[in-house]
Amino acid sequence: MYPSTSDDSVRPLTLQDFARMRDDGEKIACLTAYDASFAKLEDAAGVEWVLVGDSLGMVIHGQPSTVSVTIDDIVYHCRATAHGLQRGFLVADMPFLSFSTPDEAIFNARRLMQEGFAKMVKLEGGAVQAEIVDFLTARGVPVCGHLGLRPQLIHKLGGFKVQGRDDAVAEEMVEDARVLVEAGADMLLLECVPNSLARRITEASSVPVIGIGAGPDVDGQILVLHDILGVSRGRRPRFVRDFLDGAGDVESAIRRYVEAVKSGEYPDSLHTFGG
Numbered sequence: 215m216y217p218s219t220s221d222d223s224v225r226p227l228t229l230q231d232f233a234r235m236r237d238d239g240e241k242i243a244c245l246t247a248y249d250a251s252f253a254k255l256e257d258a259a260g261v262e263w264v265l266v267g268d269s270l271g272m273v274i275h276g277q278p279s280t281v282s283v284t285i286d287d288i289v290y291h292c293r294a295t296a297h298g299l300q301r302g303f304l305v306a307d308m309p310f311l312s313f314s315t316p317d318e319a320i321f322n323a324r325r326l327m328q329e330g331f332a333k334m335v336k337l338e339g340g341a342v343q344a345e346i347v348d349f350l351t352a353r354g355v356p357v358c359g360h361l362g363l364r365p366q367l368i369h370k371l372g373g374f375k376v377q378g379r380d381d382a383v384a385e386e387m388v389e390d391a392r393v394l395v396e397a398g399a400d401m402l403l404l405e406c407v408p409n410s411l412a413r414r415i416t417e418a419s420s421v422p423v424i425g426i427g428a429g430p431d432v433d434g435q436i437l438v439l440h441d442i443l444g445v446s447r448g449r450r451p452r453f454v455r456d457f458l459d460g461a462g463d464v465e466s467a468i469r470r471y472v473e474a475v476k477s478g479e480y481p482d483s484l485h486t487f488g489g
């Protein structure tokens with residue numbers, strides 16, 4: 215059964231709305247969600263782009279990384295999250311090694327859209343993923359490319375670190391962004407990159423660019439829900455702000471986050487990687 219929309223006057227957001235917001239310079243408010251109850255609060259608070267991220271491996275399952283998350287996990291949480299949304303645009307992460315070939319990618323994207331009710335999939339990787347992005351988008355699957363820190367590479371990277379401080383890596387990321395958009399990516403997400411690099415990629419891209427730890431000069435911001443509520447385990451990343459602190463309740467905290475993103479008040483210099 216398709217998720218019910220109890221209020222027919224609410225118009226669900228579309229990719230075209232995000233393109234318009236980008237053109238108008240209106241920041242896009244994005245947040246992760248993993249179930250219907252929090253999705254409903256996020257919808258009420260004005261979150262526009264709702265990601266069922268593979269961060270669920272860490273914040274829901276208590277694992278040290280996202281590597282163990284499966285496509286079944288994302289389908290399950292996506293389906294639940296979809297039931298809480300009326301206006302928010304639902305995006306599903308493609309987990310580690312779930313998109314290694316075009317056939318595998320389309321099989322899993324179909325599951326995320328038909329069983330999980332996602333409207334877009336997000337996948338980590340640069341130019342090497344161009345074939346997959348082209349294959350998916352040519353068949354009607356909206357795709358968001360994920361560049362910068364790619365948590366699925368944790369065992370190669372050895373830790374969650376800022377990416378692109380080095381000139382050669384920065385140039386490669388600029389090229390990756392260009393190639394992904396040329397292959398059909400409808401949006402990009404940049405994680406943990408210096409402000410100046412995020413600005414450069416955003417200015418060069420024809421599609422909306424969402425940042426997490428990527429500074430203020432991108433088209434929208436995303437954070438992990440548990441991080442903005444101060445309930446994440448482990449060390450808090452530099453770019454995270456606890457919006458529940460002083461807010462009183464969860465919906466007010468999410469509303470504060472949305473307002474701070476929309477006004478440009480978040481992220482400030484304390485929550486970015488300058489340069």
Ligand code: KIV
Binds near residue numbers: 267270307403426438
């Ligand atoms: O999985 C996730 O929550 C993400 C965020 C870091 C954007 O990809």
